[in-house]
Amino acid sequence: MDVLAEIRNVTKTFDRITVLNDVSMRVHAGEILGLLGPNGSGKTTLLKILALLEKPTKGKLYFLGKEVMDRNIQQLRMQTTMVFQKTVLFSTSVYNNVSYGLKLRKASKKETDEKVEKALKIVGLEGFEKRDARKLSGGEQQRVALARALTLDTKLLLLDEPTANLDPKNASIIEQVIRDVNQDLGTTIVLATHNMFQAQNLPNRIALITNGKIGEVGDPQEIFAKLSRNLARFAALGNSYSGVSTIQNDGTALVDIGNNLKIATSTQRDGQVTVYVSPEDIILSRNPFESSARNVFKGTISEIEDAGSLVRLGVEIGKLFVVQTTKRSFVEMKLNLDREVYLTFKASSVQII
Amino acid sequence: MIAPFQLFFSIDPRILEITLRSLFVSGSATAIATLWGIPIATLLGLSNFRGKFLIKTIINTLIGVPTVALGFFLFLFLSREKGPLGFLGLLYTPTAIIIGEALLVTPIVISLATSAIEAVDPDITNLARTLGASKTEASIAVLKEALGGIFLAGMTSFNRAIGELGVVLFVGGFISGLTELLTSGIWIELQNGNPQISISLTIILITLVFSINLAINLIQSRGRWTSSRRSETLQKLSIE
Numbered sequence: 297m298d299v300l301a302e303i304r305n306v307t308k309t310f311d312r313i314t315v316l317n318d319v320s321m322r323v324h325a326g327e328i329l330g331l332l333g334p335n336g337s338g339k340t341t342l343l344k345i346l347a348l349l350e351k352p353t354k355g356k357l358y359f360l361g362k363e364v365m366d367r368n369i370q371q372l373r374m375q376t377t378m379v380f381q382k383t384v385l386f387s388t389s390v391y392n393n394v395s396y397g398l399k400l401r402k403a404s405k406k407e408t409d410e411k412v413e414k415a416l417k418i419v420g421l422e423g424f425e426k427r428d429a430r431k432l433s434g435g436e437q438q439r440v441a442l443a444r445a446l447t448l449d450t451k452l453l454l455l456d457e458p459t460a461n462l463d464p465k466n467a468s469i470i471e472q473v474i475r476d477v478n479q480d481l482g483t484t485i486v487l488a489t490h491n492m493f494q495a496q497n498l499p500n501r502i503a504l505i506t507n508g509k510i511g512e513v514g515d516p517q518e519i520f521a522k523l524s525r526n527l528a529r530f531a532a533l534g535n536s537y538s539g540v541s542t543i544q545n546d547g548t549a550l551v552d553i554g555n556n557l558k559i560a561t562s563t564q565r566d567g568q569v570t571v572y573v574s575p576e577d578i579i580l581s582r583n584p585f586e587s588s589a590r591n592v593f594k595g596t597i598s599e600i601e602d603a604g605s606l607v608r609l610g611v612e613i614g615k616l617f618v619v620q621t622t623k624r625s626f627v628e629m630k631l632n633l634d635r636e637v638y639l640t641f642k643a644s645s646v647q648i649i
Numbered sequence: 650m651i652a653p654f655q656l657f658f659s660i661d662p663r664i665l666e667i668t669l670r671s672l673f674v675s676g677s678a679t680a681i682a683t684l685w686g687i688p689i690a691t692l693l694g695l696s697n698f699r700g701k702f703l704i705k706t707i708i709n710t711l712i713g714v715p716t717v718a719l720g721f722f723l724f725l726f727l728s729r730e731k732g733p734l735g736f737l738g739l740l741y742t743p744t745a746i747i748i749g750e751a752l753l754v755t756p757i758v759i760s761l762a763t764s765a766i767e768a769v770d771p772d773i774t775n776l777a778r779t780l781g782a783s784k785t786e787a788s789i790a791v792l793k794e795a796l797g798g799i800f801l802a803g804m805t806s807f808n809r810a811i812g813e814l815g816v817v818l819f820v821g822g823f824i825s826g827l828t829e830l831l832t833s834g835i836w837i838e839l840q841n842g843n844p845q846i847s848i849s850l851t852i853i854l855i856t857l858v859f860s861i862n863l864a865i866n867l868i869q870s871r872g873r874w875t876s877s878r879r880s881e882t883l884q885k886l887s888i889e
Binding site for chain 1: 772777793
């Protein structure tokens with residue numbers, strides 16, 4: 297398989313802090329490569345190096361078969377683009393945002409209009425051209441950012457946690473766009489994520505990154521099946537608890553994670569396991585409601601954190617679970633510290649790692 | 650008490666001339682201060698270097714320099730007899746007032762414009778660059794984001810310049826038909842025993858200052874207006 301980009305023994309330090317430590321990695325043409333690692337592991341820095349926005353302190357970077365040097369960096373940068381985790385938009389219309397890169401490339405008005413229209417259609421924002429970009433919802437803003445990158449038809453598309461702060465609907469739209477762009481246009485994508493479910497389903501290959509070093513690299517199913525120590529360490533950072541799984545008569549399993557908490561899962565594994573529930577998969581409500589979800593827990597809000605368009609909450613249900621909600625829902629539900637709430641999630645949303 | 654208002658509404662040619670001259674002098678001073686202040690603000694806002702904090706502190710201190718002191722120093726410099734720049738023959742001319750007011754408001758322009766540039770999301774530079782912008786194009790993208798703040802810096806400076814008296818009296822005096830301005834006129838006409846004219850000039854000055862402040866507040870409170878107008882302007886300027 298052709299190598300589109302390669303980093304060799306790259307080290308990056310900021311103010312004597314080593315963020316990447318002797319990292320080597322290849323990005324194959326046409327693949328979706330997932331960088332899976334916790335916050336602060338070096339994913340964003342690695343993406344910025346691949347985007348030619350940061351220079352390695354040590355090591356070499358090759359892109360499109362050429363070593364990246366000062367003399368060719370601007371020209372090569374035209375073939376790689378990055379969508380940041382925190383959505384950054386120019387304070388102007390959606391059209392001006394999406395067409396910015398095309399205008400820099402001196403595209404004709406006709407070509408620009410066509411590409412903007414096509415990109416907005418891909419991300420499901422047709423007719424949004426004249427809207428003020430910064431007045432859109434968080435999910436729509438992230439889709440504008442993605443459309444802006446898509447218009448450029450770069451060889452390499454770098455996505456930093458593209459769905460991290462989004463509600464499930466917008467996250468699902470963006471995931472579908474990523475698949476379509478990769479399959480239909482053949483765009484090579486490197487995707488940084490800490491969402492285990494996304495890492496398992498979206499990329500062709502994943503690379504585990506912790507403490508500025510790349511651990512295992514390989515097929516997602518293989519990596520997840522191996523239950524590597526790196527993965528377990530990463531997963532231990534939130535919403536993941538170890539417990540004893542007992543298979544039930546109905547085919548599900550109950551995992552006792554202590555403090556009288558038993559999580560219903562769809563696993564067939566018995567014995568000691570670690571469960572993980574993505575915050576995006578947990579429904580937060582003031583009252584219990586009828587649904588097919590097997591896991592319903594009553595708890596109290598113990599932490600509130602502003603996460604851009606979303607609010608991240610820590611809910612104590614015997615163990616601390618992190619959930620997220622939109623700011624609007626947060627206000628409408630009149631949530632606050634010590635407020636009683638219910639957490640609901642399906643057995644199939646519980647991942648066993 | 651009616652006389653000043655009659656003067657205000659009667660469009661007295663002399664008062665009209667003083668008002669227009671005030672607008673011209675203050676406008677020119679603001680334009681000059683903006684011309685040399687914005688590049689300095691851009692440099693300060695976009696780069697990090699040793700001594701930046703000290704430079705910003707000095708600029709902020711200069712905002713508070715008493716205008717009488719600045720006027721006096723300028724007078725010494727431009728003095729036709731002994732001043733080092735006396736040979737230019739600028740003392741007691743509108744040009745001298747323009748230079749004096751430009752120097753007076755330059756720290757205001759630099760300070761406010763630097764703050765506006767620094768307030769722009771630092772990721773805008775990386776965004777522009779990852780979309781293909783060169784370093785210069787990325788800097789222009791940041792400046793465009795700060796355009797609202799830079800505009801307000803200019804408006805505030807104009808506001809300050811038009812109300813200035815200390816510098817005006819020292820370097821412009823009050824020469825009929827040449828250096829008469831609203832602020833100096835208020836003072837001099839009172840000294841000359843013409844309170845009606847002083848009151849009339851005061852009403853005009855306050856009306857002008859009020860109008861400027863009203864405009865600034867409208868712009869600040871109607872972010873949508875700034876944003877949409879700005880996007881139109883930007884489209885015309887360059888993002889094209």
